Amino acid sequence: QVQLIESGGGLVQSGGSLRLSCRARGFDSGNFPIAWFRQAPGKEREGVSCISRRDHDTYYTDSVKGRFTISRDRTQNTVYLQMNSLKPEDTAVYYCATDFEARCSSFYTGGFGDYWGQGTQVTVSS
Numbered sequence: 001q002v003q004l005i006e007s008g009g010g011l012v013q014s015g016g017s018l019r020l021s022c023r024a025r026g027f028d029s030g031n032f033p034i035a036w037f038r039q040a041p042g043k044e045r046e047g048v049s050c051i052s053r054r055d056h057d058t059y060y061t062d063s064v065k066g067r068f069t070i071s072r073d074r075t076q077n078t079v080y081l082q083m084n085s086l087k088p089e090d091t092a093v094y095y096c097a098t099d100f101e102a103r104c105s106s107f108y109t110g111g112f113g114d115y116w117g118q119g120t121q122v123t124v125s126s
Contacts, residue, residue, distance in 0.1 A: 001025070001026045002024075002026040002027050002115045003024070003025040003115075003117075004022055004023070004024055004097065004098060004116065005022070005023045005024075005025065005117055005118070006020060006021065006022050006095065006096050006117040006119060007020070007023070007120060008020040008021045008120060009093075009094060009121045009123075010121075010122070011123045011124075012086055012122075012123070012124055012125070013124070013125050014086065014087060014088055014124055014125065014126050015085060015086065016086050016124070017082070017083060017084045017085075017086065019081070019082050019083070020036070020080065020094055020096075020120060020122070021078055021079075022034060022036070022080070022081075022096030023076070023078045024079075024098070025077070027098075028077065029072070029077050029078075029098065030054070030055075030072065030074045030077070031053055031054075032098050032099065032100060033050055033053050033098065033099060033103060033104045033107075033112075034051055034070075034079040034096060034097070035047060035048075035050035035096065035097050035098070035099075035104065035113075036048040036049045036070065036079075036094060036096050036097075037094070037095045037096075037107075037113075038090075038092035038094045038122075039092055039093050039095070040089075040091060040093075045095075046092075047108055047112070048060070048061055048064055048068065048081070048094070049061070049064065049068055049070040049081060050112075051070045051071070051079060051104070052103065052104045055072055057104060058070050059104050059107065059108075061108075064083075064090075067084050067085045068081060068082065068083050068084070069081070069082040069084075079096060081096075083122070086122075086124045087124060088124045088125070088126045089124075090122060090124050091122060091123050092122060093121050093122075094119065094120050094121075094122050095117055095118075095119045096117045097115060097117070098113075098114060098115050099112045099113055099114045099115075101114070
């Protein structure tokens with residue numbers, strides 16, 4: 001059974017940092033792209049970052065470039081999202097997702113996400 005389990009969310013002050021984890025179960029996540037999405041109240045879900053299969057490429061939405069870093073630990077079957085210099089507008093529920101067919105390039109357009117985690121809340125106070 002394919003599962004993605006997020007953790008690491010919480011409440012942090014503006015300018016602070018958090019590291020989100022997305023642990024995969026039931027499959028070798030290293031063979032597939034893993035993406036992070038977020039959804040704030042009243043807003044559409046937004047693609048935040050993606051790491052390609054075999055870690056050849058990473059992708060970031062413009063608003064997080066230079067602040068967020070996606071990485072993968074194959075020994076732990078886990079993908080991380082290091083979030084620095086957090087802003088109140090980063091407040092959202094963060095989800096990780098994988099796709100067994102699509103590539104990271106699809107995560108911008110909504111064509112990504114065979115499997116999703118349950119989400120973890122990130123709240124940044126001003």
